[in-house]
Amino acid sequence: MKRLKIAVQKSGRLHDESLALLKDCGIYIDNGRDQLKASATNFPLEIYYLRNGDIPQYLKDGVVDCAILGENLLIEKGEGISIASRLGFSKCRVSLAVPKTFKYSSIEDFNGKRIATSYPETTRNYLDEKGVEAELHIINGSVEIAPNIGLADAICDIVSSGSTLFKNNLKEVEVILKSEAVLAVSPKISKNATKILDKISFRIQSVLQGRDSRYVLLNAPNEKIAQIVKILPGMKSPTLLPLAEEGWSSIHSVVNRDVFWEVIEELKSAGAEGILVCPIEKMIL
Numbered sequence: 001m002k003r004l005k006i007a008v009q010k011s012g013r014l015h016d017e018s019l020a021l022l023k024d025c026g027i028y029i030d031n032g033r034d035q036l037k038a039s040a041t042n043f044p045l046e047i048y049y050l051r052n053g054d055i056p057q058y059l060k061d062g063v064v065d066c067a068i069l070g071e072n073l074l075i076e077k078g079e080g081i082s083i084a085s086r087l088g089f090s091k092c093r094v095s096l097a098v099p100k101t102f103k104y105s106s107i108e109d110f111n112g113k114r115i116a117t118s119y120p121e122t123t124r125n126y127l128d129e130k131g132v133e134a135e136l137h138i139i140n141g142s143v144e145i146a147p148n149i150g151l152a153d154a155i156c157d158i159v160s161s162g163s164t165l166f167k168n169n170l171k172e173v174e175v176i177l178k179s180e181a182v183l184a185v186s187p188k189i190s191k192n193a194t195k196i197l198d199k200i201s202f203r204i205q206s207v208l209q210g211r212d213s214r215y216v217l218l219n220a221p222n223e224k225i226a227q228i229v230k231i232l233p234g235m236k237s238p239t240l241l242p243l244a245e246e247g248w249s250s251i252h253s254v255v256n257r258d259v260f261w262e263v264i265e266e267l268k269s270a271g272a273e274g275i276l277v278c279p280i281e282k283m284i285l
Contacts, residue, residue, distance in 0.1 A: 003039065003046040004196040007058055007067035010049035014090045014181060018068040021087065022047075024281075025203035044196055053140070056081060062188030066197055072158060072179035076119050083182045084201055088208055090181040094122055096174040097165050098154045099147050104173045110134045110154065116146030117156035126176045144168040210280040213254050216264075217276040222247050224271040231266045254280070 008018040019029065027043045037048045048064055056077035058064045066084065072094050074081060096115070098104055107130045116137045117123045127134055137152050144164050146152040158179070159165060159172055183204065185197065220228050225240065228251060232238045238253040251272075255263050260277075267275060 002190075002192045002196070003044045004066065004193050004200065005046050005048060005064045006200075007048045007050045007055045007064040007069070009052045009055070009069065012052075014052070014068070014070065015049070017089045017181065021068070021089075021204065021207065024207045025200065027200070027203075043200075045200070053077070056184075059184060059186040060188075062186050064186060065189045065193040066183060066185045068181055068183055070158075070179050071182045072119070072122070072177065074182065074184055075177065075179075076122050078184065080187050082185050082187070084185050084197065085183040085204055085208075087181040087183060087204070088211070091179070092158045092160045093178045094119055094156065094176045095159045095172045096123075096154060096156050096176065097144075097159070097170040097172050100169050100171050102154075102171075104171075107132055107174060113153040114151070115154045115156055116143050116152035118143055119156055119158075122176060123156040144170060206282040206284050209283040209285065212257055213280050213283055214257055214260055215252070215278040215280050216255050216267075217250060217252050217278070218267060218272040219243060219248055219250055219274040220270075220272050222249055225249060225251070227270045228267060228272055231263060231270060254283070 009015045022029065027040045027045060029038050029047060030041050035049065037046055039046050048058070050058060052069065052073060055067045055069050056073060059067055059078065059081050068087065070090060070092070071083070072092065074083070096110070110127065110132050112133065114135045114137055115123060116139050118138070118140055120136050120138050123136060137146065139146060143155045143157040145168060146155055147170065148168060155170065156176065162172060165172060183201065189197065216232070218228075229238055232251070232253040232255070238251050241250045241252070243250055264275065
């Protein structure tokens with residue numbers, strides 16, 4: 001049986017989170033250390049462990065059918081490659097940063113300056129859009145040291161927590177784009193591989209929706225049900241079950257984690273009691 005070929009970063013945070021997602025999808029990898037590829041034991045999937053910067057070219061050439069990689073890399077090198085799903089993890093941003101001693105006021109301050117970056121296309125497009133002329137120095141590696149060794153006046157690089165900038169006496173001044181992990185698809189993917197991709201995409205969406213939601217159970221007097229139901233969004237509508245104590249009911253619903261605490265506060269004010277909250281492993285809509 002044909003296997004879907006998927007590329008993931010060979011090491012690092014994105015690698016770990018990608019494999020964790022596949023595991024949550026019920027896909028188990030026969031994963032040996034320092035291997036180029038490995039196969040799933042219970043799903044028609046073959047994983048290629050590749051250098052992050054090489055993955056877009058492998059997608060373009062059809063060597064792999066799909067890949068989990070950062071959207072920032074796709075914007076830089078992935079012209080013609082489509083996104084099947086946004087995955088919501090490995091969030092970062094591509095930003096311009098300058099030494100802390102640099103008195104920055106606006107993007108025009110970069111005119112005539114030297115900028116070190118691993119993202120020349122992204123940087124150039126942004127500067128052109130802002131009408132700024134700057135000299136780009138392309139570096140594959142530790143971009144953040146460039147100002148300290150006199151190679152550049154500023155840098156454009158990915159930023160997650162900002163700790164690397166802080167250690168190198170740099171400050172973030174412009175955010176060019178925000179990025180997260182995505183499931184990208186090769187323009188040369190076959191029909192058979194697309195069918196397998198649809199199956200894995202379905203599992204991924206179920207896992208991601210579960211991660212973003214919480215299952216809420218609560219007790220409420222019957223006269224408060226109408227008010228409480230208006231607060232709870234639910235998947236269609238909340239589930240109501242009568243309690244052994246007359247005049248009371250149990251209400252079950254699903255709440256998005258982004259608005260979870262606001263909803264809980266409203267429920268308490270509306271008369272809800274005994275509120276229980278449970279994580280959701282997967283959610284099939």
